Amino acid sequence: MGVRLSELKKGQSAVVRQVEDAHPDDAVARRLRELGFVEGEPVRVVATGPIGRDPILVQIGFTRFALRRPEAARVVLEGVAA
Amino acid sequence: MNAAAPALHVALVGNPNCGKTALFNRLTGGRQKVANYAGVTVERKEGRFETPAGRSVRVLDLPGAYSLDAASPDEVITRDICAGRYAGEAPPDLIVCVLDATNLRLHLRFALELKRLGRPMVIALNMMDVARKRGIRIDVARLQAALGVPVVETVAVQNGGAAALLAQLDGAWPGASAATTPGDTDFAADAGQALHAQVRALLAHAVTMPRATSAIDDAIDAVVLHRAGGLAILAVVMFLIFQAVFTWAAPLQDAVTDGVAAAGAWVGGLLASMPLLQSLVTDGIFAGLGTVLTFLPQILVLFLFILILEESGYLPRAAFLLDTLMFRAGLTGRSFIPLLSSFACAIPGIMATRSIADPRDRLTTILVAPLMTCSARLPIYTLLIAAFIPRRDVLGVFNLQGIVLFVLYFAGIASALAVAWVIKRLRRDKSEHMLIMELPSYRLPSPRSVLVGLWERAVIFVRRVGGILLALTVLLWFLSSFPAPPDGATQPPIDYSFAGRIGHWMAYVFAPIGFNWQICVALIPGLAAREVAVSSLATVYALSAPNEDAAATLLGPAIAAQWSLATALSLLAWYVFAPQCMSTLAVIRRETNSWRNVWIATGYLFGLAYLASFITYQVARALT
Numbered sequence: 001m002g003v004r005l006s007e008l009k010k011g012q013s014a015v016v017r018q019v020e021d022a023h024p025d026d027a028v029a030r031r032l033r034e035l036g037f038v039e040g041e042p043v044r045v046v047a048t049g050p051i052g053r054d055p056i057l058v059q060i061g062f063t064r065f066a067l068r069r070p071e072a073a074r075v076v077l078e079g080v081a082a
Numbered sequence: 083m084n085a086a087a088p089a090l091h092v093a094l095v096g097n098p099n100c101g102k103t104a105l106f107n108r109l110t111g112g113r114q115k116v117a118n119y120a121g122v123t124v125e126r127k128e129g130r131f132e133t134p135a136g137r138s139v140r141v142l143d144l145p146g147a148y149s150l151d152a153a154s155p156d157e158v159i160t161r162d163i164c165a166g167r168y169a170g171e172a173p174p175d176l177i178v179c180v181l182d183a184t185n186l187r188l189h190l191r192f193a194l195e196l197k198r199l200g201r202p203m204v205i206a207l208n209m210m211d212v213a214r215k216r217g218i219r220i221d222v223a224r225l226q227a228a229l230g231v232p233v234v235e236t237v238a239v240q241n242g243g244a245a246a247l248l249a250q251l252d253g254a255w256p257g258a259s260a261a262t263t264p265g266d267t268d269f270a271a272d273a274g275q276a277l278h279a280q281v282r283a284l285l286a287h288a289v290t291m292p293r294a295t296s297a298i299d300d301a302i303d304a305v306v307l308h309r310a311g312g313l314a315i316l317a318v319v320m321f322l323i324f325q326a327v328f329t330w331a332a333p334l335q336d337a338v339t340d341g342v343a344a345a346g347a348w349v350g351g352l353l354a355s356m357p358l359l360q361s362l363v364t365d366g367i368f369a370g371l372g373t374v375l376t377f378l379p380q381i382l383v384l385f386l387f388i389l390i391l392e393e394s395g396y397l398p399r400a401a402f403l404l405d406t407l408m409f410r411a412g413l414t415g416r417s418f419i420p421l422l423s424s425f426a427c428a429i430p431g432i433m434a435t436r437s438i439a440d441p442r443d444r445l446t447t448i449l450v451a452p453l454m455t456c457s458a459r460l461p462i463y464t465l466l467i468a469a470f471i472p473r474r475d476v477l478g479v480f481n482l483q484g485i486v487l488f489v490l491y492f493a494g495i496a497s498a499l500a501v502a503w504v505i506k507r508l509r510r511d512k513s514e515h516m517l518i519m520e521l522p523s524y525r526l527p528s529p530r531s532v533l534v535g536l537w538e539r540a541v542i543f544v545r546r547v548g549g550i551l552l553a554l555t556v557l558l559w560f561l562s563s564f565p566a567p568p569d570g571a572t573q574p575p576i577d578y579s580f581a582g583r584i585g586h587w588m589a590y591v592f593a594p595i596g597f598n599w600q601i602c603v604a605l606i607p608g609l610a611a612r613e614v615a616v617s618s619l620a621t622v623y624a625l626s627a628p629n630e631d632a633a634a635t636l637l638g639p640a641i642a643a644q645w646s647l648a649t650a651l652s653l654l655a656w657y658v659f660a661p662q663c664m665s666t667l668a669v670i671r672r673e674t675n676s677w678r679n680v681w682i683a684t685g686y687l688f689g690l691a692y693l694a695s696f697i698t699y700q701v702a703r704a705l706t
Contacts, residue, residue: 027153028516031153031518032518034151034191035188035518036187038278046300047303049402050406054405054406055405063185063520064520064521065518065521066517066518067517071516
């Protein structure tokens, strides 16, 4: 088990290992893969929401996506760097 | 090219935020037909233009999509039309795939997915001006060779920015690309690695990016999304919008009201020989027209701000900041702007829910939007508060009248959150609501896009809502004018009309909440628009007042003498929920494409209004 994107702190970066389905036919996981959350892609947490640090803002490639924590928890990471 | 050839059918396709709509506006000059796709509330935008060589082109602006593996009703439409299997829509002769040149890693993947459909396609690299400024270098020739489809550069926000695309439409015709193997169209199975690997190879081959994001975006986001500062900035922005909606729109609204009234009087004068027709034209048609058009300035000012915020990229940031708060109540961050708009009027608020991707979140937002205290309720609130609530200081700094007004606003917000929460609990489909929201690069809004957007909203409002509202106003005119009072009548004419009879009959139902028959009669014309209830009350109490302000001044003492405090408080509570706004119901019908939702909204608002008034009346009577 690697670290998950939802556990990353603001400013930390890592590399995507995979996106796990939370349940069969997981539309959220599928969409994340389509948006570029695939093996080897670097990600960085740019900002967190003002309430409960949710949602988190993730930079991937040239794009920023806001993800709710349960969505980000599907992304398994490796090589976490501060 | 042959000018007599049938119009070329082009579909603009692309990821959200690729500048597709700006390109559409550039091509068509804003001349467009906006409608809905049959059976759904996805907006269908079609325009026509001629190429420099005289070729006639019919262009469809398809909803933005991230993938052909559709996750929303919008994306289903885009997928089916691109694949040429949407019933009632001819397959496009050419797909123009619009890409944001500064965001190629994401957008190229969709282009590759589209290419697999094997249909004739051109790629438009949009926002090339921004890309150049950021030092992004794209070798278009290499990209075109590698992709195997024509690639042109466009700058949708610049005059002549679509020249290369137009030349492409006039020039050599791209044939269908290489036939695809059957397994190739299985998008879901291949959402992962293969396409992304291709994108990476393409980027390495033809694109140089100095840095992943623009330095300006990083700087602005550091401030705007700051955990404390971000909310403060949002509060200031909202305050400014409120100020503008209520101060800028007011003189325009007065001008519209006066203008329509003057036109009505003039036309009425021409019909002086036919009193019945005259009454229909002035009290029915022109009164209805006035009601429709007085909303327009507020709606336009509000949408001006919303469009500017949307174009600049700030709206998704606001949704980001508020998402958790709204999510706990059963809404989404995206519900915030529509609900805020509803403080001016629920109509633009409900129209603004189109930016909410999840249909369940959108419906909940639409259903609770009428609970936000709209400006049309203010005339009634001010009338009743001035007549019944003493101007007494509370704790030295507050005024009792101000506190009551605040409580009324607060009651609306609190009940909206409560209703949203209840809807969330009742809903059978408990599957996860997706947020996954792109925060696009900041952009200077293009005046052209903002103006075209405003024009679109105005046309939708006047045509769709106006038609229904006008019809109902005429119906209400009929009910309150017939039958005419008998000779020697002592009561005001409305008392003898159908509306008066209905009012007397309604009084039985409304007695437990303290409404007398006069209030019931006033509720009927108030159906068309809430603020009309004030002038209706004036009519019932046989006061001749030239306008609503004067009516309120005369009416205050009259009702203060005749109503109990419990009745007044009960009517205030009624108007917190007050379902009787036909224009809101009409726009719910239009935006959800369902009468069922109209009945749900009417039913629950009516129920809450009755319940709140009942409790208020009975408690107040017991205490006074």
